[in-house]
Amino acid sequence: MAFTGSDICKILLAILLPPLGVFFERGCGADFLINILLTCLGYIPGIIHALYIILKY
Template sequence: MSTTTTHSTNTLLMVILAVLLPPLAVFMDRGLGTQFVLNIVLTLVGFWIIGIIHALAVVL
């Protein structure tokens, strides 16, 4: 598998994860930190959609 294929596959998986479980996607991309905590708060307060938007912004 080429590097480009691997990178695009990882990105696709991270996008799917960001839609299904936004905090987990941010954690896998950035680890424990302010972005992770912010995403949890946004997901809980923003009724999931805001958390998804933030997770996609972090992942992409």
């Protein structure tokens, strides 16, 4: 699987601000809301979810 420049930018955003990385990948939907909730509960679960979403799609 080849990464593009935008994928690398999204991964960096996912590490710094997880909901922003998910928003750029999937838009404002259920994944975005789940990531906001996970980030509020703990920063690491938010990062893991964001990376999962970015790498899956």
